[in-house]
Amino acid sequence: MTPTEIRPLPNAADKAALKAIATRIIQTCPSLQDTAHEVARDLLKKYGITDLDPDRVYFHRFDASQSSSKAFTGWEHAKATPTSSMTLTQLVIHRFRVADQDNADLLDVYAGFYTAGPNAGTFDETNEVRLHGNEVLKDFWSIDFCSLYTDRLTAFWNDSGTDFRTLAKCSFLGKAVEARDKRQLSDEDFQFITTAVIGPITWPVNLQLLQARHPCSDSVRTLDVDQYTSTHILRFIAPKGRQIVYLPGEADAFQVLETATDMHYWMLLRMNKEDARQTFMAHFSLADRQDIAENISDIMNRLVSTWGKYDHHLINPKNQAITGDAFNWLGDSTKDAMFTEARLSLTSDGDLRKKLWIGYLSAGVKVFGPMAVVGWPVALPVIGASIANLGLNIDQAVNGNTAEERKAGILGAVLSGIDVLFNLLVIKGPGALEDIGAEVNAAEAKEMAELMEANAPKPAAAVTGEASLIEELTPTLPETRQSPMVPDHWQANELLEGETPGAGPGKFQGIFQVNANPSTAIMMDDLAYYVRYESDLNGTGHWAIIDPENPHSFRDSIPVRLNEEGKWQIVSRNGLKGGGKTPATAGTSTAREPNRAPTVPLPASEYDVPPQLKPQLEDGAAGSDDDALRDAYDSLDDFDAHRDFKAIRKRLYRDAIRFYADLNLPERPPIPQLNPNATAEEIIEKIFDHARGLVIGESHDGIGSKQWLIDNMALLARRNVKTLYMEHLLTDFHQAALDSFGQTGVMSKELERYLKVLDTGNMTDPLERDTFLGLVKEAGKQGIHVQAIDCMASYRLNGMDIVPDQERFIDETARQKMMNYFARSIIRTDQAVRGAHKWVALMGNSHSNTFEGVAGVSELEEGIGIRVEDVAEGTSHGIEVDPGKILPMGNDIFDRTALVRGDLRLQVETPWIAQSMTEIEALLSHQGMYTLKLQPGMTFLVHRSRNNSIVRTLIQNDGGRYYIERPNWPSVSGKRYGGIKALLQGLDAMGLKLAGWSKPL
Template sequence: MHDIQQALLHNLEVLGTGRALAQLADDFLDHFPDPCRLARRHADKILRRHTGKVWNPDQVWWHQFTDAASSSRSYTGWAHYQRPIKTRRFTELMIERFDVGFQDATDELDLYGGFYSQGPHAQRFDERNEVPMLARDVQKDFWNLDFAQVVRDEVETFWKVRTDDFRVLAKVTLLAQCKEAERAGRLTAQDARQVRALVSSVLASAERAPTLELLRKAAGEGEMHINVYRPSVGRACLYILRPTSGRVWLYMPYDDQALRAFASEQAMAHWLRGWATTTEGMQRLRAAVVADEHLGDGHDAAEDALRQLADSSSDAAALKLLQRYSTPGSGNLFSQLVEDARSDMRHNAKLMVDNQRLRKAMLTGYLAAFIKVGALLVPLSTGISLALLAASVTKVWLEVDAAAHARSRQARQDALRGAIIDSIFAALNMIELGFGASHATLNYRAPFHETQASLADWQPVAHPQGLLEAREAKETLDGLQQGRQALRGIRLDSKGECWIDLQGRPYRVRYSTELKTWLIVPPDNPFAFGPIRPVRLNDVGEWELLGPPRLAGGVPGDGLAPQPSAFWDEYMLTDEQRSEVLSDAALARQTSLLEQSDIPELASDAEPLVDEEGFDYVDEHGACTYTYKHDGRFRNHLIDLYTMDDGINDYLRQGVRNFNYADEVSYLDKLADALERLPADAEVPLYRGGCGERGTSGIHFRSGRFKKGDILVNTDLTSFTENPYIIRKFSADTNKVSPQGLEGVFDDTSVVFELPAGRYHSGRPIAPFSSHYDEAETLFLPGAYFQIDEISEITGVDFRFVNVRIKQVGKPRSGPVYDLRSGEPFDRGAYVERLGAPHLVDRFFAP
């Protein structure tokens, strides 16, 4: 058992280094030139430029046909009622390009092909599922872009900027692998000391924890001979290291038993030969071989080399085979790892189809199959770069296709990040106090409003209870252990949780290394997303809450006196990369919810059925089920259409029938059935922006007509987002540019609704089904009632809006109810007349 206080003090001491390394890992992964991510980014721009709308490139298909029917209603002038002979998702098409035969015959592209929002199983390909753009225009974009060259340039830029970061991560990984190998008995204590010295002589002692400064310094390894085993196309498989002691270390960074020491090379060959004869050993060696059938080069040669090793007649013969396929390394392990990873990425990028290769193919009429799309769409490339960063993750990922990759990329990146965090935790000798709490402190990815905040001007808040109401705990602090040193003023419970007493009330806290202070957090979720509440000990040893300037006097009154917000100062910025991070996290969270639900899965070689109105579904025990999983992703055609077509909300808001795909009432019945079967969730705060330009004005909240306790109701399909970066484009006029050069100008109609975590119950997360997954939506059917908790005005450098904090409640028994979108009193009779569908109104607004 660890003494809780001592363990916490140690963890706090190294937490700054750990958090810095975790941030370095995040930056490394976020900037890694993943071809799929790059393809999606450029595909998104092409789709938006030609259609004026945002599409998910992975849900846009290029279909090729042998016949066509003239159509006056379709964008291309053609429709198709046969199954396509060839199909590619738009992301795949970015990489593969159009067939060589179409490169000159551009007129035939739009006759015999087209872009559609349904896969090859659809019964029709016409204006109802067409993506309105011409293939010949897209082909010009492909030639102008030359995507293969884009990837190569990104690879070079990445290594120019991130080489030192790779070295740091490689060192952290080696330290963690060394600790595990010594504990398992594969390294002696002396071996382990020398391995740690490869990182830094200062770290030879096991008690010394690394710092970022130490890891950044060039390693002083002394005499070290390195041989690199390359069974195929010059690519690294494993490393044989010989220190001056005469020992031999076998380093297999891809393997979960990465380090193993031997008395001699002969002993190493003996073990490796025996290991290769086992099924498990051969599988793990194959997992390390970079060459793969998807890459089209060297696979057979690598297989043959490994088989020769397994079949060698003696240890001496095995050693000769190792020597035959080995080359001398650079003498510096980490420089060698950098060079191998960089060469591997360059090699893969070189195999892509570029303009030059396509021009040659046009002359010969033949384009060699240099590489399969599936191989390029593996996150973080293949081989040593992947293996080094996540020893437990193998190249089985190469077996996925582009469709599966698109939805699982974040999950894979999370797996890589998790492996790196595990290495950091081990390398820093951090101590787990139970239930993963210590690991979570390191693993937690601080939100941008925490990492980017400055507390220099923040002052004590005299009356903090209003700001802290939702975070007050019911715990009693009597009898809890008093903290000392860096934990002065903190109370420690038996689980290692940290608490403070502020003005006689208990609050849970966690330490923020980014802000170098303690933060009050929700007692049941210390890493919940929300505004930061920093505290400090004053001169008399009492805790006090800090607030930004102009909040120092306490909580604002009932009026709309402008007040600042450090939270919205960050999220009203336009930062696509940061926004993508939050959207990816939201998608992963929502996908995890669906994974835990009983949702049918369609076999990979099967196709969905299509109902009488053209909506995709699967048959589940004789019933039409519109939500299902296929090709590694969750699907719901009804939800996807909602995210792409405003027509259904035009009907709900105005009674206008311009939904082209099907009858509005029938569609809404099906959609409501499907949504109600999805898991509900209220774990995160939600936000919704509006302005007069978008038909959701907030001007009525400025008049004083609304107050705390008033009830609002939605009469349309109402979406909120988990990603506050999204809010600016909905709460401001995006046709104008602010004085700071950001898209979007705010006015008196700008409004932001805020739904705190745990304060709603009927919303359904829909990002995994959406063409706009980046909007991280949770959708509410009409008829959800919300009570106003607070109305305030938030101002910043170039933004201002009415902030309406609400919570979902049941239908009130009496009293007025107001339309959330317009502020007008809700009139049920007028709503029935507008929709012309009494049963639909009864469904959403039960009498």
């Protein structure tokens, strides 16, 4: 825009109104799965069952039974596999079989409701749900779920049909702008398709344009294959036979096909592989999906044979033109599809359309396939929701987040699209989009202030509904933050000198296009970095520096922008919910090396092994000489270093006992009140507002605790945390190497070997990222000193006898007393020698806070303890007051369990929660699913095979190159991979699916 050119700025009120429309539509759009879940939940409440999720209540049928006086129904099924299974939610949709109406009294005999899935093996009073099948059958007659859901559909389309087409138009235009921005559409293509369905566009867009009707040109057609017509794909016939296809809800919403042959080949690609076909089929009606699934071999054979003959009669044979407004057609077609699917999917009284119910959750029955899309409203992709993220399959419907959380995620994507569209001032030259930046912020701030003043209720009232959207748009002042660090290994392996970055205004200004993957890069501080464009929830998006070894990870990216001088700088953004990583924050330069000041060594502790004894005790300190450490063992040599060590160990124990006997605890700092969805930055800020120390308690095989610390180590450093105190590391055997590493950045081979053994023995992250080794390295990278808080005497307790008054007994908390007491002395010495400073500590959850009456390090050192729990995807409750957890304490003579509890509990989602074979069998609910099972020194790939058996395959290590031996998987068998993650990517390319985890690894 020239200085004299004046253009109107986007209308903030229009944007707020459109966001309110999107919020209302997404919240009210009926979902068959959610409506059935609601009915099933109410049915459980009717019978006094309030603690079970209907998606976790299974209705199993059996071909045999045994009477039982203990079972609620009077029958049990031992060593049995159900002949069919479905959840209570699914049973609401599909009803009982017709034959059950006449044999209701037999439902308790040959069927029943259980909390265990179909692979449990035994179904009796231990896992039954106290429901009678004949009573549930009667309830279904009175509920008439079919009419209930149909009425909701009718109400939705009567109330929201007009607004739906407005959002569909908004989504189309936004996706077209995005495709042009990515150069997937040329300027001519963009102009052609928008003119065909919208007409002339005046920028910036407004609500009136989106609500207006425009008769589309004759070039707009439907898409069909072998007589099956898509319900919401638009096809544009361009000059010279080119075709442009609009695919709502897909990552690449536009495809440009130059010839009919290209169109035919593209169809083949979309239909050939299951993943691509499943996404493509989301654009077709349920009945068509069913027919295509049943006849896919015949269809593919004919598509392939005709393509080879340049015969395209199966591709778009109807070639139906869309008349009238294209977005009216999208709305009407979507409405018809939803009603038709409801009629076909739902079982009305006395009618079971079993043909369409093609799968349950049990092994041995067909996968829940073409009907899976019914679980979510098929309308949502048309208005901007991503098909890939909708969770349109039964696994995610049953195992995913709550409906509210899923809708919140979809709403975020739609609102982001609205922001992108309304923040475009004008489309200029090729490849350049002019964003309005500060102009629109100032204009919106003024307009929003006027709107809020005009709309403010005269008596004060809570802001809800649409008003909250206006509040959301109020700009906030940016904070000034310390510069973060960009890891050295993130530098791009590209020579950009002599290359020319994008010069025109718009998204690609300052961006280098390189012939690599990733394909975009920047120069910042004379160094090259790969970048990607990330869409913001409430803005137009931003470029972000990415890790070239993990370019698709959303945990690791640092946002950047061009400053007024045309130089790239780091910018701030909000942290992730639930205690996730807080991304790097604003700054104009990047420090790449931490300030490695000389480390002042601590004086030796009285419990450290003396230097002259260490050579003889190195094996014992490393855990490989257990027999010699037993008090009952003596070599009978004149000199035995182990004998001296045992005396030190006994002295430490007695001192710890005396310490705890006379203990007067210091006053605890107040525990901060935190929102469950608090970001890591908020958690850390509140903790250190009240205390100088943060103690992380973990299960040693936990991934989430180490992940959280690694992800937020830079943030801790910016909050002036100087020291990481760690259990398992020994002051007398490891501290010198830790001090050297902190000063030079070079880790000794001995220390690295010990940390790797520690990770192997505790079965930490199989991807070798969120590990003890990774944690120490990240602390060093961020300039945080790592201090051991164990010594050999506190750590190697194997065979230590406690002999008061000559009577031998077992002190169950000896380890807790000795380690906690020793850690307290080290922390206090460290704070005295190096000056009082903020610190964080990582230790087992029986050390972090009081355990069985033994005060933990948090209580001893006036810190605040957070117990970190690994949980499955979609189940995290964020951070909250710790309710405690009963854990097994090993197979000792008492076979006991004990309660662990911190001040707060943080739940972190990780991929490898299921580890027992029972858990793994339940997790691998479908053929082709896999997970990893960890055992000391070994990692197994576990998958469900084509015959539904569970198969374990050892992942072998050939000098740091990982591989498996499975001859019937020729694409991966015997192939060496640089890491287990790369091996898993090879499995994904085969069509296997990681169970229980949908995020990038």
